[in-house]
Every structure is written in C-alpha cells, then in structure tokens.
Amino acid sequence: MGGGDWLRHVPAGDNRERLVCPDCGFVNYQNPKIVVGSVASHEGRILLCRRSINPRRGFWTLPAGYLENHETVEDGARREAAEEALARLTIDALLAVYNIPRISQVQLIHRARIDNPDGIxxxxxxxxxxxxxxADIPWDDLAFPSVRWALEHWRAVAEATRFAPFTNPPGETGDY
Structure with missing residues (x-):
C-alpha cells in the first residue's frame, strides 16, 4: 500500500464503491462488525448489565460486544461476560444470529450457564x-430490540437440548 490518499471507486469485477489504494490497487473492504454475546442464566434467572457507556447508557443489556481478531465466537462471548459482568460462563449453544443492517452489524448470541453466580x-x-x-426483567428499559428478541428466544428453548438458532423476528431490523 502506498502512502497516498485512498480513492473511492468501484474496482474491476466488483459492484460496490470501495476504498482503493491508487498506488498498488489494494482494496480496503469495510465489512459488517461481528458482535458476540450471551443470554447467561443461573437457576432460571438471567444475567443483565446496565450500560455505563453510550449508546443507550443506563439501559439494560446482555453481556455482549465486538469480536476481537483471532478469537472464536464462543471465546468472545465468554470474554465479554467476564469484562462486563465478571461472569464465568459455560457456552451451551448458539441461540441466535441477528442482522442489524442499519449499523452493519451481525450479532451471534449464545445460550450459556453462569459458573460463578456469587462472583458477578x-x-x-x-x-x-x-x-x-x-417476571422481573426491566422490559421497558432494555437497551436494544435484539436484547428483547434474545430473551424471548432463550425462553422458547430454555429447556431444549437441540434447536436451530433463531434470526430476527419477521419484519424486524433492530432499529430503536
């Protein structure tokens, strides 16, 4: 890659405008961000975190965040739970894959068990x-639509041993 300014144009063989290095032709693909998280529970109770950062500061969410390079989605979900809630998890299954196109985000939400409920x-x-x-979930204070979806999907398969991952509810795009 050269040291010059990036140009924005449609590279040969492509159909979208991209950032391209004018010196060497390197294409800088800007792809959706991957978010990993979990609906983590202990004895039927669900772990929620009140956000201290924007967006939606002060609202409740699941432990979740961006997947890091060289990390599996399961490791990322465990890391996010540890960072946000000091929780150690056992990942049970992939619960859902949600698409949030407005912000170019794909969310992979797992079903998990909390291994240290007294340490969160x-x-x-x-x-x-x-x-x-x-019955005590603060439904009116959930940060994002996908949090509600994940909670409802978790409840639908809370006791199931096998199930297919869920996706966005029909017509839902995740906008809030």
Whole structure:
C-alpha cells in the first residue's frame, strides 16, 4: 500500500464503491462488525448489565460486544461476560444470529450457564448487574430490540437440548 490518499471507486469485477489504494490497487473492504454475546442464566434467572457507556447508557443489556481478531465466537462471548459482568460462563449453544443492517452489524448470541453466580459484578462498561427472574426483567428499559428478541428466544428453548438458532423476528431490523 502506498502512502497516498485512498480513492473511492468501484474496482474491476466488483459492484460496490470501495476504498482503493491508487498506488498498488489494494482494496480496503469495510465489512459488517461481528458482535458476540450471551443470554447467561443461573437457576432460571438471567444475567443483565446496565450500560455505563453510550449508546443507550443506563439501559439494560446482555453481556455482549465486538469480536476481537483471532478469537472464536464462543471465546468472545465468554470474554465479554467476564469484562462486563465478571461472569464465568459455560457456552451451551448458539441461540441466535441477528442482522442489524442499519449499523452493519451481525450479532451471534449464545445460550450459556453462569459458573460463578456469587462472583458477578459490574465491569468497566457496566453500572450494575443483576440476575433477573423472568417476571422481573426491566422490559421497558432494555437497551436494544435484539436484547428483547434474545430473551424471548432463550425462553422458547430454555429447556431444549437441540434447536436451530433463531434470526430476527419477521419484519424486524433492530432499529430503536
């Protein structure tokens, strides 16, 4: 890659405008971001984190975040739970794959068990954590539509040993 400015144009054999190095022709593909997370539970209670960062600061969410390079999706989900809620998880299954096209995001949400329920606490990006019974989930204060989807999908298969991963509910794009 040269040291000059990137040019924006449609490379030969492509159908989308891309950033291209004018010196060597390197194409800088800008692809969707992968988010990994979990619906983690202990004895039927679900782990939620109150966000201390924007967007949606002060709202409740699942432990989730961006997948890092050279990390499996399961390792990423475990890392995010440790960072945000000090939780150690056993990943049970892939629960859902959600597409959020407006922000070019794909979310891979797992079903997991909390291995250290007495050790959970607020991590760096979290104001508070809680283990919620279904009836006590703060539904009006959930950060994103995909959090609600994941909780509902988790409930549908909470006791199932085998199931196919869920996707966005029909007509839903994840906008809030």
């Amino acid at each position: 606490g607020a991590g760096e990006e979290t104001e508070a954590v809680g283990l919620f019974d279904w």
